[in-house]
Amino acid sequence: MIAEVLFEASVAYLHWARLQKELEVYQEFVANARQRSEGIGKSAAFGEIAAIDTVEAGIALQERLLQLEQTKVKLLKQKLEISTFLWLNNNVPVELQPGTVPEVGFLHDQVLEVQTEKGVKNAIFEGHPKLRALEAKLKALKVERRLKVNNLLPKIDLEYNFITPEPQLIDNFDTSNYKAGLNISFPLFLRKEGCELKLAEYKIEDVSLELELNRRQIENKVDGLTQELDSYVEQIRLTSEMVENYERLLNAEERKFSFGESSLFLINSRETKLIQARLKQTELFTKFLTTRAELYRSLGVIPDVEAEIQQ
Structure with a gap:
């Protein structure tokens, strides 16, 4: 249960950090679009470029502002979800203050090591709570089966009583006067006891299969997640290279535009591709x-x- 709560809180925090990073990206490109729009407006006023370029620059700025506002709304909703995991010691809920922001540096500075996860997988069967619960259930069923086996044995009762005319007097007991008896009972057909034993064996077999099934399911899931992590490492590497290349293309397009050899449409197109790559x-x-x-x-x-934080 603790692991489940930590997972849900981690996912909520990661989404919050992701939206905060997206907000910073849009803020950066809104500033670029506003600076570009102001510069083009001045150039158009002096007749250096066509006036229609100011419209295109204004549209690009409006698109960036729209994307920024949409991200702000998503960030606000995610911040409310984060608050559901924040409580004081006396069960008092806590709300995040408006200026509180998540740590986003780890989203790009994280060391992508999957080998440590593979090492953790080796201890999968040693302390997994679900497997331990099934193993405890299996032990209890085996004890129950032993009890059912004992029910098949004959029941023997031995009785021994002193005989005395005055039982209230403890010194009046005579060991030579006694009554002894031996009672032996045994079920004739053992139908009930045999069925109970068979049922106990079926329960043990059922839990044993369930235990083995859960082991295999957990092992397969861990293997799948480990391979998925390996894939993400490669995808992140490729995307990082794409971001660097898009930045080169945008810088080159801006230089060409300053020389009059490019257009604002190409700059906006390069910038859009760069934004998409960084968000990806x-x-x-x-x-x-x-x-x-x-x-x-x-x-x-x-x-x-x-x-993890120190790492």
Whole structure:
């Protein structure tokens, strides 16, 4: 249950950090679009460029402002979701202050190591809570089966009583006067006891199969998540290279525009591609960390949060 709550809180925080990073990206390009629009407006006023370019620059600025406002709304909703995980010691809910922002540096500075996750997988069967619960249930059923086996044995009652005319007097007992008896009972057909034993064996077999099935399911899920992490590492590497190349293209297009050899349409197109690439990069980092959190949940372990932060 603790691992489940930590996973849900981690996913909510990662989405919050992702939206904060998107907000910073749009703020950066809104500033660029506003500066570009002002510069083009001055150039058009002096007759250096066509006046229609000011319309295109204004549209580009409006698009960036619209994207910025949409991200602000998403960020506000996500901040409210984060607040559901914040409580004081006396069960008093806490709301995030308006100026509170998440730490977003780790989305791009995170060391993408999957080998550590593979090492954790080796301990999958040692302390997984679900497997431990099934193992405890299996032990209890085996004890119950032993009880059912004992029910098949004959029941023997031995009786021994002193005989005395004055039982209220303890010194009046005579060991030579006694009554002894032996009672032996045994079911004739053993139908009820045999059925109960068979049912207990079926229960043991059922839980044993369930235990093995859960082991295989957990192992397969962990293997799948590990491979997914490997894939995200490669995707992030490719996306990072794309971001660098789009930045080169945009810088080159802006230089060509300053020499009169390009157009504002091409600059906006290059800039849009760069924004998409940077947002995709942030999305992949978020998915990588979300999958990593899901791996911990599948393993049923609680990560060392302080060690993760220091790393």
